[in-house]
Amino acid sequence: MPNMSMKKVPMPEQDPNxxxxxxxxxxxxxxxxxxxxxxxxxxxxxxxxCVDGCPxxxxxxxxxxxxxxxxxxEAYNKIKETNNLPAICGRVCPQETQCEKFCVRGIKGxxxxxxxxxxxAADWHMKNGTASHDKxxxxxxxxxxxxxxxxxxxxxxxxxxxxYEVTIFEAFHVPGGVLMYGIPEFRLPKKLVQDEIDxxxxxxxxxxxxxxxxxxxxxxxxxxxxxxxxxIGSGAGLPSFMKIPGENLNGVYSANEFLTRINLMKAxxxxxCDTPVKVGKNVAVVGGGNVAMDAARSAKxxxxxxxxxxxxxxxxxxxxxxxxIHHAKEEGILLKLLTNPTRILGTDDGWVKGIECxxxxxxxxxxxxxxxxxxxxxxxxxxxxETVIIAIGQTPNPLITSTTPGLDTKWGGIIADxxxxxxxxxxxxxxxxxxxxxxxxxxxxxxxxxxxxAIDEYLKSKK
Amino acid sequence: MFKIVKKxxxxxxxxxxxxSAPHVAKKAEPGQFIILRVNENGERIPLTIAxxxxxxxxxxxxxxxxxxxxxxxxxxEEGDELLDFVGPLGKASHFENVKKAAxxxxxxxxxxxxxxxxxxxxxxxxVHSIAGxxxxxxxxxxxxxxAVSDKLFITTDDGSNGNKGFVSDVLKNxxxxxxxxxLVIAIGPLIMMKVISNLTKPYGIKTIVSMNPVMIDGTGMCxxxxxxxxxxxxxxxxxxxxxxxxxxxxDEAMRRQTMYKKEETLSMENxxxxxx
Ligand SMILES: Cc1cc2nc3c(=O)[nH]c(=O)nc-3n(C[C@H](O)[C@H](O)[C@H](O)COP(=O)(O)OP(=O)(O)OC[C@H]3O[C@@H](n4cnc5c(N)ncnc54)[C@H](O)[C@@H]3O)c2cc1C
Ligand SMILES: Cc1cc2nc3c(=O)[nH]c(=O)nc-3n(C[C@H](O)[C@H](O)[C@H](O)COP(=O)(O)OP(=O)(O)OC[C@H]3O[C@@H](n4cnc5c(N)ncnc54)[C@H](O)[C@@H]3O)c2cc1C
Ligand code: SF4
Ligand code: SF4
Ligand code: FES
Numbered sequence: 081m082p083n084m085s086m087k088k089v090p091m092p093e094q095d096p097n098x099x100x101x102x103x104x105x106x107x108x109x110x111x112x113x114x115x116x117x118x119x120x121x122x123x124x125x126x127x128x129x130c131v132d133g134c135p136x137x138x139x140x141x142x143x144x145x146x147x148x149x150x151x152x153x154e155a156y157n158k159i160k161e162t163n164n165l166p167a168i169c170g171r172v173c174p175q176e177t178q179c180e181k182f183c184v185r186g187i188k189g190x191x192x193x194x195x196x197x198x199x200x201a202a203d204w205h206m207k208n209g210t211a212s213h214d215k216x217x218x219x220x221x222x223x224x225x226x227x228x229x230x231x232x233x234x235x236x237x238x239x240x241x242x243x244y245e246v247t248i249f250e251a252f253h254v255p256g257g258v259l260m261y262g263i264p265e266f267r268l269p270k271k272l273v274q275d276e277i278d279x280x281x282x283x284x285x286x287x288x289x290x291x292x293x294x295x296x297x298x299x300x301x302x303x304x305x306x307x308x309x310x311x312i313g314s315g316a317g318l319p320s321f322m323k324i325p326g327e328n329l330n331g332v333y334s335a336n337e338f339l340t341r342i343n344l345m346k347a348x349x350x351x352x353c354d355t356p357v358k359v360g361k362n363v364a365v366v367g368g369g370n371v372a373m374d375a376a377r378s379a380k381x382x383x384x385x386x387x388x389x390x391x392x393x394x395x396x397x398x399x400x401x402x403x404x405i406h407h408a409k410e411e412g413i414l415l416k417l418l419t420n421p422t423r424i425l426g427t428d429d430g431w432v433k434g435i436e437c438x439x440x441x442x443x444x445x446x447x448x449x450x451x452x453x454x455x456x457x458x459x460x461x462x463x464x465x466e467t468v469i470i471a472i473g474q475t476p477n478p479l480i481t482s483t484t485p486g487l488d489t490k491w492g493g494i495i496a497d498x499x500x501x502x503x504x505x506x507x508x509x510x511x512x513x514x515x516x517x518x519x520x521x522x523x524x525x526x527x528x529x530x531x532x533x534a535i536d537e538y539l540k541s542k543k
Numbered sequence: 544m545f546k547i548v549k550k551x552x553x554x555x556x557x558x559x560x561x562x563s564a565p566h567v568a569k570k571a572e573p574g575q576f577i578i579l580r581v582n583e584n585g586e587r588i589p590l591t592i593a594x595x596x597x598x599x600x601x602x603x604x605x606x607x608x609x610x611x612x613x614x615x616x617x618x619x620e621e622g623d624e625l626l627d628f629v630g631p632l633g634k635a636s637h638f639e640n641v642k643k644a645a646x647x648x649x650x651x652x653x654x655x656x657x658x659x660x661x662x663x664x665x666x667x668x669x670v671h672s673i674a675g676x677x678x679x680x681x682x683x684x685x686x687x688x689x690a691v692s693d694k695l696f697i698t699t700d701d702g703s704n705g706n707k708g709f710v711s712d713v714l715k716n717x718x719x720x721x722x723x724x725x726l727v728i729a730i731g732p733l734i735m736m737k738v739i740s741n742l743t744k745p746y747g748i749k750t751i752v753s754m755n756p757v758m759i760d761g762t763g764m765c766x767x768x769x770x771x772x773x774x775x776x777x778x779x780x781x782x783x784x785x786x787x788x789x790x791x792x793x794d795e796a797m798r799r800q801t802m803y804k805k806e807e808t809l810s811m812e813n814x815x816x817x818x819x
Contacts, residue, residue, distance in 0.1 A: 330802045
């Protein structure tokens with residue numbers, strides 16, 4: 081008999097007023113009992129609507145049934161058939177707009193907690209599972225993978241399993257992409273990302289850090305080095321600014337810089353770690369996505385008293401995951417909605433002292449169906465803050481495209497076939513944020529997977 | 544890991560190191576820089592590629608010990624290894640239609656200007672070099688600069704080498720004596736680059752300066768290295784580090800350089816406490 085409760089089994093979490101002072105993970109994860117109880121809410125639907133909502137088609141009812149039966153390792157293996165990074169996806173996928181959106185239990189009540197169950201299975205495996213690390217037999221062909229975010233990790237791992245000799249080239253000193261330098265520890269523990277990376281290394285993938293492709297090697301030179309095919313997964317790392325007065329004052333950060341200082345360079349542990357970060361008593365974060373939530377919640381944890389999220393539309397339009405908005409509010413982050421910054425004010429010696437904003441009203445819906453915000457007359461006001469973090473988006477970095485003649489781009493993104501990742505250059509594939517602009521982990525993984533398959537077909541057809 | 548194959552002390556605060564990094568050496572050009580990390584928990588710091596040897600696979604860096612990271616680096620010896628060393632970063636210098644150039648180094652800036660002087664010299668350009676130091680004990684790279692310059696002027700703030708004055712005074716004299724420069728390259732403290740840029744502007748002499756804002760990634764991903772050039776925001780790590788001195792907002796750059804003063808002082812105090 082299924083569990084007919086309208087609500088998900090609640091997720092144990094750190095208390096908001098405790099966690100907003102530490103960087104430990106917020107959500108603590110289901111116990112075996114909780115997972116089995118939640119798994120019993122799944123109706124094992126024949127037509128599996130949930131699966132269509134998942135970009136990598138995780139076998140959702142199948143793995144959930146296995147959890148319900150207490151077969152946790154089997155559940156993990158079932159997920160792994162289509163998803164290389166379940167511990168990560170279970171934590172960061174926007175489930176409410178993907179798998180869980182289509183769950184029939186969501187019609188009346190809450191959908192099945194697919195993400196939480198996926199996370200449970202992955203965590204259970206990490207703690208109790210036995211890994212079998214048969215190194216695949218090499219087929220003698222070499223593939224270069226640029227970047228080491230989720231798109232690249234997925235592509236590299238799929239290719240390695242097929243016997244390709246894969247080398248990852250990463251610009252930073254640590255692999256993992258946004259999973260390491262962007263998404264904070266309290267949402268995605270770095271140990272977990274590291275474990276996934278180690279698994280990929282055990283497949284024989286070589287990871288070369290400190291390698292900025294476009295500078296140290298061009299794409300052509302990689303081919304000359306003997307790589308038979310290349311996958312570009314260099315992400316969307318170029319931060320956008322607002323181009324308003326005062327943006328270069330001391331105390332204005334891009335979210336990329338702020339989060340990189342904290343996550344990658346461990347500035348929260350300054351001066352034990354050498355890289356500092358500045359957080360005022362009052363902080364304004366501009367934007368409404370996951371990046372803005374992460375920056376705001378990090379600022380709070382570093383001791384800011386008042387942290388404002390300044391967003392020009394209403395809460396319903398915020399692109400962040402629902403859970404992150406909910407968590408941010410619980411932790412005391414203040415939402416300034418329908419508010420748009422017009423300039424940043426500075427002291428005589430060049431430090432931020434406030435941010436001037438106007439209020440917005442929602443006008444007629446635009447082409448995307450979202451109602452366009454328009455400025456309310458006479459609504460100028462100033463928020464007194466010492467730190468401003470700009471989190472209004474990122475675009476693909478031009479380092480590679482500008483040094484690769486013949487690689488076609490549009491809006492800064494690499495043009496790649498949707499089903500294969502093939503670019504305008506033979507043997508060169510691309511996927512993830514480098515193609516789509518800032519998107520999601522699971523879409524990047526999906527793209528990496530498709531390219532791995534296409535690269536395999538391409539190299540097989542060549543011999 | 545990146546091995547230190549040679550270490551040389553140039554003056555009490557300035558050291559030279561040759562680092563084994565074959566793939567960086569292979570692509571390095573004058574004007575570019577690297578970013579290194581000495582150890583885990585260490586900061587990523589940018590240093591100019593002072594020289595390179597493609598056959599030996601080495602890159603030379605010259606650095607002044609000003610804070611925690613440069614001190615930690617200076618404490619390493621030949622045979623030790625650096626944890627991270629990434630490059631070459633930034634745009635290489637491009638010189639076209641230059642017949643006569645003045646290359647000016649302020650203090651440590653001399654080390655950064657040296658590869659540019661060397662490149663110009665190798666292109667057959669007449670090079671007048673001017674290097675300024677606080678006193679004669681701090682003079683570095685005199686022989687190296689001499690070898691790549693048609694004329695070399697070395698000044699000291701206190702006159703202890705018998706040639707008292709600022710580099711800007713020397714340049715002014717040279718211009719007034721009738722030297723027609725197609726290009727001035729000025730590298731050193733921001734205030735010195737500002738003074739030189741203000742000096743050459745009325746003469747309409749193209750002036751290139753090398754900006755050194757705080758950096759993290761060096762690939763255009765953080766925006767921490769923003770400088771305003773010609774009213775536009777540029778990222779020094781990818782758009783520079785060389786810019787047109789007549790367009791740079793030096794006052795903003797000087798302000799931005801003070802952003803972490805307090806933290807830098809704290810780091811220094813800690814290192815002094817640690818090392819006695
Ligand atoms: C703060 C933040 C929070 C987010 N939260 C979520 C979330 O909750 N859920 C979600 O689904 N998505 C989230 N995202 C988005 C998600 O992280 C990205 O869509 C995803 O990481 C893209 O993967 P990718 O592999 O394409 O690129 P990235 O993860 O960006 O990785 C690209 C890698 O390539 C490297 N690289 C770049 N240029 C070069 C070069 N020239 N040479 C060598 N290496 C290079 C980079 O250093 C980086 O390591 C978030 C993003 C950010 C910034
Ligand atoms: C493109 C570029 C090329 C450079 N080339 C050289 C070089 O060839 N030789 C050399 O000695 N120095 C060079 N610098 C400066 C060098 O990076 C700094 O001296 C170094 O980062 C200081 O680190 P620290 O921990 O020892 O000192 P800190 O304690 O961090 O700072 C001490 C002083 O150095 C300045 N500083 C701190 N961090 C940076 C930074 N990331 N960039 C610039 N200045 C900083 C501070 O304003 C302060 O005055 C260069 C900087 C850039 C951006
Ligand atoms: S990978 Fe993401 S979208 Fe797919 S089932 Fe898991 S949580 Fe849902
Ligand atoms: S739609 Fe919901 S209830 Fe149906 S199989 Fe999928 S998860 Fe289970
Ligand atoms: S150092 Fe990060 S963008 Fe230049």
